[in-house]
Amino acid sequence: MKPPWPSMRQNTSNTGANMFAIPESAGIAASAVATGGLIFSTPVIDEQEIIYAGSSDHSLYAYNPRTKKIQWTFATKEVIxxxxxxxxxxxxxxxxxxxSIYCISKEGEKLWSFDVTKHRTHDQFSFATSYWWEGNIAIDDEGYIYAGNDDFFLYCITPEGTLKWKFRTGLxxxxxxxxxAPNIVYASSFDGAVYALWxxxxxxxxxxxxxxPLIASPAIHGDILLQCTLGGTLIALNRHTGQKLWTQRIPQHVYASPLITPDGNVITASSSGEILAxxxxxxxxxxxxxxxxxxxSSPVLGPDPEKKSPYLVYCGNADGHLFALDSAGALRWRFQTTPKDEHTQKFVIxxxxxxxxxxxxxxVGKYIYYLPYNHYLSPAPDIVITRPPQLIIPLADLAQTNTYILDNIHITxxxxxxxxxxxxxxxxxxxxGVIARSADEQTFLAHGTLIFGRGEDGALIGVPHSxxxxxxxxxxxxxxxxxxxAQNxxxxxxxxxxxxxxxxxxxxQSLIESNTTLRAEVIERGPxxxxxxxxLAYNSAHPPxxxxxxxxxxxxxxxxxxxxVELLIVSTKFLVRKYWDTWDLFDDRGSIHCVGMASLCPLPxxxxxxxxxxITSFSFNELAKKIQAQLETTSPDASAEELSILVADRNTLQPIPINYSKLVKHKRISNTRIQISLHIPEMLTRSSNLTAYVVDKTTLLQSYNLYPANPGK
Known part of the structure; x- marks a missing residue:
């Protein structure tokens, strides 16, 4: 017996369709189970109806909808x-x-792993900033494994976990x-190209x-390859030659992969909310x-439990609804996954x-949902959402907290x-970490630290540079x-x-789950x-x-x-073709306004x-406008990346709006000594009330008044 849904698009042609006769009910009720983070990956389902889904909490879950229990989890070191x-x-x-790509048994035991970060060869040099496996896994009829990586390469791996070959794309x-057929694999890259490879x-x-740019997976129908683009087009290619046959416009950008129906239609879904056949x-x-x-969500196709239509198209939207359409595009059913709870944010699919x-x-959000095909023929299923108790902290207590953690960031x-x-x-x-408060405790200065690509032990995780x-x-x-x-x-x-x-x-509000509104802006810079x-920021983070x-x-x-040269060509195309025009990223004045939610709570x-x-020494050169501090530690393993210098008006606690990530420099003197420095632009040093704060993540090490030039503690 074959698995009903073994891969992201079900089969090697990526049609996203699986037609079969629905068996008599196995008595499996609707259910949902929580993971530890949001789920962005497509589940796969084996012949026993076990669901396997990866979560942003770094784990793969094996969920049995018959028992409504998680059978096991397999932990990795980063998001799936x-x-x-x-x-x-x-x-x-x-x-x-x-x-890493992991091969695990049906019992959740690791059998082997293929780590792309190790033993990289000369020809694998890339200007990529991460080595995440974000290309969905595909397996050919001989058992070879294919996946795209953020390092710009497509990899072919043997069933035993060794590299067969790799191919470089532009992004x-x-x-x-x-x-x-015959013996061809087709790959789509964010560089905007479709590649046909032996x-x-x-x-x-x-x-x-x-x-x-291409995010959607291509699909094959006979001699035609169908590809949706992020710019809002559906393009048909002759899969033997790569020649463009025809193009259809689609409203707004397209993330979802196309669906091929048994009656010869291709169905697409757009960020505009439209599904087009x-x-x-x-x-x-x-x-x-x-x-x-x-x-x-990419639409998928399966049987109609009522047998009124040749098939049903199943899909989900960003407002938490699952829905099904018949072969003529008429709505068969709709199901809201978000519980009727005033404290719950809308689930996102x-x-x-x-x-x-x-x-x-x-x-659905951080949940794996399971719905029987005939669920809508009976009263609405009562799905019990098991959630941990909501952490509630009075706002007054939260205001007196000195250390916070902001996570669960979601931009809408x-x-x-x-x-x-x-x-x-x-x-x-x-x-x-709050490092200074005003006398009336109504204003404060705080230092925020964000680390990407480095574990608690300091080791790199899935990146060339942290x-x-x-x-x-x-x-x-x-x-x-x-x-x-925070500014600049x-x-x-x-x-x-x-x-x-x-x-x-x-x-x-005091409820910790999604209690914080997040706004981010780029003002009138234009594309x-x-x-x-x-x-320029990339060059600053990855100097030549x-x-x-x-x-x-x-x-x-x-x-x-x-x-x-390849990256320069791709970047030039990006700028000349103005890909962003279809993204609705910039407003009429060339600004970007991002709005979202996050969770802010006391740091455990x-x-x-x-x-x-x-700190062993501190100095401020008033003429050069340069602050310099030397520090030492008794531990050679102590991390110095979180050390920084902030400068603020000591009366108002308003920090001067400079880019501290860019301007604070670190220089290792020895394994146990380091020098950090900050050059303040001339125009921002006219105040005589400036104080420098030397910080280590959430901890204030010392503050210094910058004027007069010989600082007093």
């Missing part, structure tokens, strides 16, 4: 953003953001590959420029359906559904942000809310420092200046000298130049850091 796949040999292949690969050795057969042969619209929310033998599995607008980086945002934690960001927050306490505001900062976007003019957090700022130091042979130079005592550093 992509679909696993069920191998014909009975194992489960799992991709992780920690840079990261998030889509699942698709297979076609499965035997990864040799390029043809490449077609689709003139827009086109005749592949006639190249014309057959029907459309409009949802009231963004759709990122970003991943795609999977169809089992008796029902469907859906990734503009819609392109969660499309591109919601899983990356979900992986972030900002630790905040990033540490330093924020100077100005805080205000009012009767109904607490506000944190870098913010983390999956390894890319993104320049923001303002980041504001406002907590207005060109914004993307130029990103490039670090690349030069990595050169060990003339062969390294060749591959570095090759990678640079176990995570409060006691600094291992001691």
């Amino acid at each position: 953003d992509s679909a696993a796949a069920l191998h014909p040999n009975g194992t489960i292949i799992v991709p992780s953001g920690d840079g 990261f690969i998030w889509a699942s590959v698709v297979f076609g 499965r035997t050795d990864g040799t390029l057969l043809w490449k077609t420029d689709m003139r827009n 086109f005749s592949i042969a006639a190249q014309s619209l057959v029907w459309s359906w409009k949802e009231f929310s963004v759709i990122r 970003n991943g795609s559904l999977a169809l089992g033998t008796y029902g469907l599995a859906a990734p 607008s503009p819609a392109i942000i969660p499309t591109l980086d919601q899983i990356g945002l979900q992986s972030l934690d900002i630790v905040i 990033q540490t960001y330093s924020f100077a927050f100005y805080g205000t306490i009012a009767e109904k809310h607490i506000t944190f505001t 900062i870098f913010f983390e976007t999956s390894g890319f420092p993104f320049p923001l003019d303002t980041l504001q957090l406002q907590t207005s 060109i200046k914004t993307f130029a700022s990103i490039i 000298q670090s690349i030069i130091r990595s050169i060990q042979s003339i062969e390294d130079v060749f591959y570095i130049i090759r990678a640079f 005592a176990s995570q409060n850091n006691t600094s291992m550093w001691t």
Whole structure:
């Protein structure tokens, strides 16, 4: 017996369809089970109706809807953003953001792993900022495993976990590959190209420029390959030659993969909330359906339990609704997954559904949902959502807290942000420590630290370089809310420092789950200046000298130049073609306004850091406007990345609005000594009330008045 849904798009043609006769009810009721984080990956379902789904809490879950229990979990070291796949040999292949693909047994035991971060060869040099496996796993008819990585490569791995071949594209690969005779694999990259490769050795057969970034997985119908683009087009290619046959416009950007129906239609879903069915042969619209929310979930096709329609199309939207349409595009049923609870934020469905033998599995928020196909023929199923007790802290107590953690970041607008980086945002934690308060305790200065790509032991996780960001927050306490505001900062976007003019957090209620409104702005820079700022920020985080130091042979130079030229070509296309025009990212004045939610709560005592550093000297050169501090530690393993210097007006506690992540420099003197320095721009040093604060994450080490020039403590 074959698994009903073994991979993200069910079969090697990526049709997203599975037609079968629904057996008599097995008595499996509707249910839901919580994971420890949001789920963005598509579940897969085996022949026993066991559901396997990866979560942003770093774990793969095996859920049995018959018993309504989690059978086991398998922990990795980073988020799981992509679909696993069920191998014909009975194992489960799992991709992780920690840079590894894992092969595990049906009992949840690790059999082998393939770690792309280790033993990288000369020709694997890449300007990528992470090694996350975000391409969904696909398995060909010989058992070889294919997956795209954020390092710009497509990998083919043997069933035993060794590399067969790799192929470089121009940017990261998030889509699942698709297979076609004779012996060809097709891959889509964010660089905007579809690649046809020989499965035997990864040799390029043809490449077609689709003139827009690609996230959706391609699908094959006969001799036609169908591909949706992020720019809002559906393009049909001759899969043998790569020639474009026809194009259909789709409203707004497209994240979802196309669905191929048995009657020759291709169905697409758009971020506009529209589902569109086109005749592949006639190249014309057959029907459309409009949802009231963004759709990122790829539609899937399965049997109709009432047998009224040849098939039903199942999908989910970003407002937490699951729904089914018949073959003519008429609504059959709709199900709201969010409990009727005034304290619960709307659940979001970003991943795609999977169809089992008796029902469907859906990734809903942080829950794995299971609905029998005939659930709508009876009274609405009573799904019990088991959640941990809600942490409630009076706002007055929260205002007196000195250390916080901000997590569960979820951006809702503009819609392109969660499309591109919601899983990356979900992986972030900002630790905040209050380092000074006003006499009336209504304002405060706080230091925020965000670390990307580094574990608690200091080891890199799924990245070539870790990033540490330093924020100077100005805080205000009012009767109904607490506000944190930082200006002129870098913010983390999956390894890319993104320049923001303002980041504001406002907590207005005492319930900890999603209690904080988050606003981020880029003011009137326009697309060109914004993307130029990103490039400059990248250079600041990954200085050219670090690349030069990595050169060990003339062969390294060749591959570095090759990678640079390819990235330059892709970047030029990005700017010249103005891909962002269809994303609704910028307003009419060239600004970006992001709105979302997050959770702000007291930092657990176990995570409060006691600094291992001691200041041995401090100086301020008034003429050069340079602050310098030397520190030492008794532990050679003490991390220095979180050390920083903030400067604020000592009367108002308003920090000077400079980019501390960029301007605070670290220089190792020895294993136990370090020097940190900060150059203050001339225009910002005219106040005589400036105080410098030397901090280590949430801990204030010492403050110094900068004027007069000989500082007093």
